[in-house]
Structure formats: structure tokens, C-alpha cells
Amino acid sequence: MTSAPGIRFDYRPSRVPLGLAMSGSCLVVVAMSISHLSWPIRLLVIAMALVAQATSVLRSADRQVRQVQWTSDDAWLLRMKDGRELTATLRHFRVQGGQIILNLVLAGRHGPLTLWLAPDNAQESIRRQLRMRLGRLPPHGLRADA
Known part of the structure; x- marks a missing residue:
């Protein structure tokens, strides 16, 4: 596979x-x-x-994020405003209508980082790809509020 x-x-x-x-x-x-x-x-x-x-x-932390990558091996990489690249883990997600809410935990940081992907900031094709891939995640170890 x-x-x-x-x-x-x-x-x-x-x-x-x-x-x-x-x-x-x-x-x-x-x-x-x-x-x-x-x-x-x-x-x-x-x-x-x-x-x-x-x-x-x-002051929300998502204002520092400039690029998001979800790699084929399920790693999340975030490129920040200052050029740093941080790794994150998907804690849970929620799909509501046309928007996707991702709750990530950054390596070495306390507290979650929430990214809202809505029609005003993410293309439909990206949101569709994310919904399809999120739908394939195993139910254990990850809480999906969909």
C-alpha cells in the first residue's frame, strides 16, 4: 500500500x-x-x-505560522514568520461545514496551536485533500470531532 x-x-x-x-x-x-x-x-x-x-x-500563535506541511509519513512541519521550521503532532481535528480546525502540539512547547482552515484563508482543493487524508486516520490515539 x-x-x-x-x-x-x-x-x-x-x-x-x-x-x-x-x-x-x-x-x-x-x-x-x-x-x-x-x-x-x-x-x-x-x-x-x-x-x-x-x-x-x-496574540494567538497561529499568526506566526506562514507555511504548513503534512508529510507522507504523518509529520507536521510548520514554517514560522521568522523562518524557523518547527515540528508538530496532530492532537485532534474538527471538520465543520467548509472549515477544518486542526489542533497541533508543537515539539517543546506547552499548549496547543489551533489552525483554522476556512474559505477565507485556504483553497477548496487544499481543504478537500486534508479532509480526505484526515478521514483515513486511525481512530485510536487521535480524537476526531467531526
Whole structure:
């Protein structure tokens, strides 16, 4: 049996997480506008929520990734903005509609790295190849939330 061919693509952060964060911010604004707290406290909570969500989206680690490669031997290589090449392991993935969410663990780093592949940042052909190859992964040792 032949191994699956490698997949390499350029990566730029998706706008989907930012849209979700903005939706969350809108919900905070609505909740605070109908609450019975005093106006200074309402404004403080709204400001804190906006700053926290903007900071988390803008500081996310995926903004450093420039290229992703999934080799034929199931290794993940990430080329970073500064030129470094890091290895990663696929922890789990999720396919939802037209987007793929990859959760990777970088070698020597704490915490996961989440890459969103959506129509705004990845070609349909790349997403199709990834879906086909992800569908062939063995169920043990990897959690697929599809």
C-alpha cells in the first residue's frame, strides 16, 4: 500500500475566529445593556471583555505560522514568520461545514496551536485533500470531532 502524498500550503490566519470573538463581544454589550448594574460598571465590563477578546485573537500563535506541511509519513512541519521550521503532532481535528480546525502540539512547547482552515484563508482543493487524508486516520490515539 502506498502512503498518502504530502500536503503543503501557505497559511494566513482566518478571519473566522475574529468574527466569533466579535459576536461574543456583541453578546456582552447586549447583556450589559439590559442588566441592572450601574452604568460605570457596565462600561467597565464591556471594555474588559473587548480588550480580552481582542488581545486573545491578536496574540494567538497561529499568526506566526506562514507555511504548513503534512508529510507522507504523518509529520507536521510548520514554517514560522521568522523562518524557523518547527515540528508538530496532530492532537485532534474538527471538520465543520467548509472549515477544518486542526489542533497541533508543537515539539517543546506547552499548549496547543489551533489552525483554522476556512474559505477565507485556504483553497477548496487544499481543504478537500486534508479532509480526505484526515478521514483515513486511525481512530485510536487521535480524537476526531467531526
